[in-house]
Amino acid sequence: MRHEPILVALADPTRRAILDRLRAGPTAVGAIAAGLPVSRPAVSQHLKHMAAAGLVSMTPSGRRNLYSLAPGGALPLVDWLGGLTELAAPFASSAGAGGLTRAVSLRLRPDEAWQLFCEDLALWWPVATVSVSGRTEGALPQAVVLDARPGGVWREVLFDGSEAVWAEVREADGRRLLLDWRFGTDGSRLSVAFAEEPGGTRVTLTHDADTPEMGAMWDHVLVERFAAAAASSLSNF
Numbered sequence: 001m002r003h004e005p006i007l008v009a010l011a012d013p014t015r016r017a018i019l020d021r022l023r024a025g026p027t028a029v030g031a032i033a034a035g036l037p038v039s040r041p042a043v044s045q046h047l048k049h050m051a052a053a054g055l056v057s058m059t060p061s062g063r064r065n066l067y068s069l070a071p072g073g074a075l076p077l078v079d080w081l082g083g084l085t086e087l088a089a090p091f092a093s094s095a096g097a098g099g100l101t102r103a104v105s106l107r108l109r110p111d112e113a114w115q116l117f118c119e120d121l122a123l124w125w126p127v128a129t130v131s132v133s134g135r136t137e138g139a140l141p142q143a144v145v146l147d148a149r150p151g152g153v154w155r156e157v158l159f160d161g162s163e164a165v166w167a168e169v170r171e172a173d174g175r176r177l178l179l180d181w182r183f184g185t186d187g188s189r190l191s192v193a194f195a196e197e198p199g200g201t202r203v204t205l206t207h208d209a210d211t212p213e214m215g216a217m218w219d220h221v222l223v224e225r226f227a228a229a230a231a232s233s234l235s236n237f
Helices: 004-010 013-022 029-033 040-052 077-082 109-116 132-137 210-233
Strands: 056-061 064-069 091-096 099-106 143-146 153-157 161-170 176-181 188-197 199-206
Touching: 004 040, 004 056, 004 077, 013 029, 013 040, 013 064, 029 040, 029 064, 040 056, 077 210, 091 109, 109 161, 109 188, 109 210, 143 188
Parallel strands: none
Antiparallel strands: 056 064, 091 099, 099 199, 143 153, 153 161, 161 176, 176 188, 188 199
16 A cells, blocks of 8 residues: 555654655755754654655755655555545535536635645645646646746646646635636636635635536545545645
């Protein structure tokens, strides 16, 4: 089971703290260890275990080794959690004159849900199947990035280094994303709202491209993958 080494690695709170520090980008062992209640050699051992689990990677830089979060390293765990229906968040599905709607309730604050959706996209987005590279070439893209600010774009760096723009951001205020969506359509409008509710946040996605393909895509992306990532607290990484 590919997810089991990840579960073992994440059971230790020090390793979770290390992962949190690596969110800032490539970091040397000394900087990672600063302020942690363990020694620098102990941090090195923790990094070794997390590298074996596929969560971190190491790049030599002069006389130092820099550690980073491994792209997609937590995806085996997300996939496994997505198959546990009892962990799936309650969701709503509907369609009408305004297009399709998908909604999930998460045990996260609105700012945490926003961060997971926008900033930690690489941890849960199913790039193997929902990407231009995956659909046209059967290859993994180099990156999928959402620049969640007015005028920003949601883009994919394809396997060959070229780029495809999925959407243009019209509004982004920490509670609502409004996008001109292109991926899989000739042009449509997509909205994602993050509303506080008792015990967490209700994330509601509406898309005026009401097709069976779009419905199936958002079922997989939002209801399965995003909800599973939230349930596993990946937003804390």
